[in-house]
Amino acid sequence: MKPFRKLINQLLVSLAIVGATSVITDTAKAETITGQLGNIRAEISFDKPEEYQYKNVRLQIIRAGKTVLDQKLSQENEYDKPIGGLFTDKIPVLNLDGDKEPEVIADFFTGGAHCCVYSLIYRYDRTSGQYKSMRQEWGNGGYRLQDLDKDGIPEFDSRDDRFAYAFTSYAASAYPLQIWQYRQGKMVDVTRRYPKLIANHASELWKEYNKIKQQDDGKGFLAAYLADKYLLGQGQDGWRRVQQVYRKSDKAQYFAQLRKFLRETGYAK
Template identity: 65%
Template sequence: MKNIRFFVLGLAVLSGVAGFATSVQAEVITGQSGNVRAEISYEQPQEYQYKNVQIKIVRAGKSVLEQNLPQDSEYDRPIGALLDKNDQNKLPVLDLDGDKEPEVVADFFTGGAHCCTYSLIYRYDSKANQYKKVRQEWGNGGYRLKDLDRDGLPEFESRDDRFAYAFTSYATSGYPLQIWQYRQGKMIDVTRRYPKLIYAHAFELWQTFLSARNEVDNGKGFLSAYLADKYMLGQGEDGWQKVKQAYKGSDRNQYFAELRKFLRETGYLK
């Protein structure tokens, strides 16, 4: 079950919040690749509030970007600020798409028990000598950077967070696998290019369902995510057969109807 719920950045974040301070002092997190150096600064947090969050990107000693970041609220904070002091990679600066130019990946957490995490990904536009960003929402979850196909470029391994609370509580929600690539300023959902990983993920969800089906909500949350994975594998019908055989809840007809509707709304069932 643990592996299915691996990215609860939010929870890790809460436990790492810095202590209260009496004087306002700037704190900085940094990252560097080649001659590109990025930093995020903010006032020392007071009562979990982060003020004056700024980003700065310097190329070969020259500042190219320097701006205040809009925050959803004052609880909105850079995740790097909450990592262990010895963590070297607080503000990742790395080439995500193989064009030899590093991007800056700034992760944030908006506060609350789970929700939400998001990334601001900055890309250098050499013609304009400017950085342009995209914002990627991760919801309650997060992601891991991992080179899944070993081509030397990292993928964002994540989950479809729309399944949080969809059929049950947060703790018993399961999620379909989601894999993203960053290419020239855009985030692309490439999950279906990794059928072996989806298969392994579906298998794991099924195992989790089996161990949870006698508990609250009969393992509904895991079964829903399992079926979404099966659709991505082109095995929707096979998935439904297994689901109908295995689900023992007394609300089966209603659950199946709602599940079908949800899978259509989320684009798994076409």
């Protein structure tokens, strides 16, 4: 009987260990997102103890088999979700500024009903042999990487998220076009270099305003439209059209608020 009891005890201990291991695995699942271009490889690893929690987020960048950066990334809260790229499950590793040295983009979503996306962009500094980073806030809208001028270098096609809630609810807000280029560690607003895209965007905003004006006052769409017109150097014409169509009782207050906002955000002087 003693050998049998010993065997039972060993089995119970083994089951306890397996059970404990299972609990640990279920409550803290380790995951990894990767991306690669040539001999540059990026990896983001993190633990996922709960469905919407992300902890121990760590970024590694490997160059020709050598780990050059191994860094635990700070999080504003445990709901900051590493998402790879916005439209792919891989980390974007690509040349953003034409210097033949790939950058690494780590995108994060902060959680919530409709907010927010930000990017950590890493560039390699040959002098120090290290990676340096910057953070770009995208708000609700995110971005799309597109080579808009066909020069082989992508632009960040986005929108000005400062217009969210500025004049109306989030659902009724609209946004002017915003285009960025990454240049040696800095993001440069180059929206005004693309007048055709701005004009098309303004035209779409005007059409949308006319579609919804019977159900909504359209303040959000008119504000974004006027901002686009300022980007085109057509602020006076934009004001003329906005003042013609918006005739509600709060027009004086709305126009004053709109002028102030456009000055504060740099669209008007």
